[in-house]
Amino acid sequence: MHQVMVLARKEFRSYFDSPVAYVVITLFLLIAGYQFSTALFINNSPDLRSLFGIIRFILLFFIPALSMRLISEERRLGTIELLMTLPLKEWQLVIGKYLAAYLLVIITLMLTVIHYITIASLGQPDLGATFAGYIGLILIVGVYLSIGIFTSSLSQNQIIAFISSFVIIFVLFLLDKIVFFFPGFLATLLEFLSIDYHFNNIARGVLDTRDLIYYFSLIGLFLFLTIQSLESRKWK
Amino acid sequence: MISVQNLTKYYGSTLAVNNVSFEIQKGTVVGFLGPNGAGKSTTVRIITCYLSPSSGTALVDNHDVQTDSLEVRKKIGYLPENAPLYHDMNVIDYLQFMQNIRKGKSGANGAHIKTSVERCGLNEVLHKSIGELSKGYRQRVGLAQALVHDPEILILDEPTVGLDPNQIIEIRNLIRELGRDKTIILCSHILPEVEATCNRVLIINEGRIVADGAPSELQASFEGRGKIQILIKNNLDTFLGKLERLGGVEKVISEGNSDGDRHRLTVETEKGCDLREEIFRLCVENQTVLLEMKREETSLEDVFRRLTGREE
Incomplete structure (x- = not known):
């Protein structure tokens, strides 16, 4: 665990040593804020549902952009060779990097709480639904990041990492929007596999274990694949 | 100290290292000499646990690189080819990071960082970002990084590539000095370098060891x-x-x-x-x-x- 924390701390600092974190957070808040404030006056209701919709949409691009360099950059620079000859296991490397990126996104999400404060001064937003919505967002981010770190481990080209994670994420995002093209059994399956179906369950305020299992097993699967992809270098 | 036994490594169907065996005693400076693509780096990568052998194995201080790799890694300081570094980090932050990640919970030992900084002559650039440094300084940062935990074994893969003649001599002197109390493997295709620093030479060609001995012995035995x-x-x-x-x-x-x-x-x-x-x-x-x-x-x-x- 010590190694994981050292690595996560270094990784987190490196976001702020370069302009990456500032640019990414600013862009995120600007787009989310602009879209939300325009939607607010059209809906004319004091809740954050439209904000969560916008954020889920922005995350489609935001997470691949943030995670694309995590491992591919190490491959490009060759620093992966140095890291993997330290007394450091593959899972420690993956988890350390994952946690650092996760923390950055959670901080960004928390900055949008300002919109809740604005709304609270205008009306009576539902605190429970807001809280549940944030939990749902954090779980979605966890899944997206695990996909992002996985595709980043496959190539030393960041663009390839970005595009492939975007494609996987976009498919998961799209599934419940196309279910009506499919017959009953398949529709249920697709719905269960989609990200937003589970988000909507959680955002209603119901923390069902099925939804949690869905998110955690996706995170587990992609982190496992990332570790495998790092270990595969030994046998190539 | 290091014992390599029947090591073979295939990349796909290409044979990179072909049934190589050798022993390295504690305190020797060994030069791995061979043309580019001879299998030097591959051998070294197996000893440092970056790659796994296709067959055979290597023991470092009686720890097997495959089954006991964490112990092996603790004992080795490694400078890969081209000294890969994080360009957006400060020199001192980087060295601190490398030491922290190597140390267990016991906390960092500042003394080793200090000696490795001094040995590698990095005092003037400690707070500069690595990306701004010249090639020579980067190479030295890479070397300092390999020394932060005061390892018993030092493995340097072409440490003087891209340096100017003065820097090359400095690095060679440093290697000779380090060789007094450490076991060193130095990969190179530059002959004078190996002649100047090593007390044993292994010549590798097409994945095989073709000669093994002190530089003077090799000269004598091949005198035609x-x-x-x-x-x-x-x-x-x-x-x-x-x-x-x-x-x-x-x-x-x-x-x-x-x-x-x-x-x-x-x-x-x-x-x-x-x-x-x-x-x-x-x-x-x-x-x-x-x-x-x-x-x-x-x-x-x-x-x-x-x-x-x-x-x-």
């Missing part, structure tokens, strides 16, 4: 026909006749008139035969003026070229 170059004046014809009849001479090659009546000759002698005195006496006897005489020794370079098939 001796060559003596002379520059003479006067009485060439009679001199040539007598020279060819001299015992031990195999061939006399005339390099032609270099300057008026001066002649440059190359005398090839039998193996292990030094004819310089006889040639001198012959000159006196024949009243030929001897202007120059030089015996060509087999250099490590000749050994290397002969073994790695670069000599036609």
Whole structure:
């Protein structure tokens, strides 16, 4: 665990040593804020549902952009060779990097709480639904990041990492929007596999274990694949 | 200290390392010498646990690189080829990070960072970002990084590539100094470097070890026909006749008139035969003026070229 924390701390600092974190957070808040404030006056209701919709949409691009360099950059620079000859296991490397990126996104999400404060001064937003919505967002981010770190481990080209994670994420995002093209059994399956179906369950305020299992097993699967992809270098 | 046993490594169907075995004693500086693509880096990557062997294994201080790799990694300081570093980090932050990640919970030991910074001459650039440093400084940061935990074994893969001659000499001096109390493996395709720093040389070609020994031993064992170059004046014809009849001479090659009546000759002698005195006496006897005489020794370079098939 010590190694994981050292690595996560270094990784987190490196976001702020370069302009990456500032640019990414600013862009995120600007787009989310602009879209939300325009939607607010059209809906004319004091809740954050439209904000969560916008954020889920922005995350489609935001997470691949943030995670694309995590491992591919190490491959490009060759620093992966140095890291993997330290007394450091593959899972420690993956988890350390994952946690650092996760923390950055959670901080960004928390900055949008300002919109809740604005709304609270205008009306009576539902605190429970807001809280549940944030939990749902954090779980979605966890899944997206695990996909992002996985595709980043496959190539030393960041663009390839970005595009492939975007494609996987976009498919998961799209599934419940196309279910009506499919017959009953398949529709249920697709719905269960989609990200937003589970988000909507959680955002209603119901923390069902099925939804949690869905998110955690996706995170587990992609982190496992990332570790495998790092270990595969030994046998190539 | 390091024991490599029947190590073989395939990349797909390409054979990179072919059944290599060797032992390295504690406290020796070993040079891995070979042309590019000979399997030096692959061997080193297996010893540092970056790659797994296809068959065979390596033991570092009796820990197997496959089953006990964390113990092996703790003992080794490694500088990969081209010194890969994080360009957006400060030198001191980077060294601190590398040490922290190596240390267990016990906390960092500042003393080792300090000595490695001093040894590598990094005091002036401690707070600069690595991306701004020159190639020479980056190489030194890479070396300092390999020293932060005061390892028993140091593995350096082409540490002087891309450096200017002064920096090369500095790094070589540093390696020699470190070699007093550490076991070092130095990969290189630059011969003078290995000659200057190592007390044992392993020559690798096409995945096999083709020679193993101290630089002087290798030179001695590969000494072939001796060559003596002379520059003479006067009485060439009679001199040539007598020279060819001299015992031990195999061939006399005339390099032609270099300057008026001066002649440059190359005398090839039998193996292990030094004819310089006889040639001198012959000159006196024949009243030929001897202007120059030089015996060509087999250099490590000749050994290397002969073994790695670069000599036609």
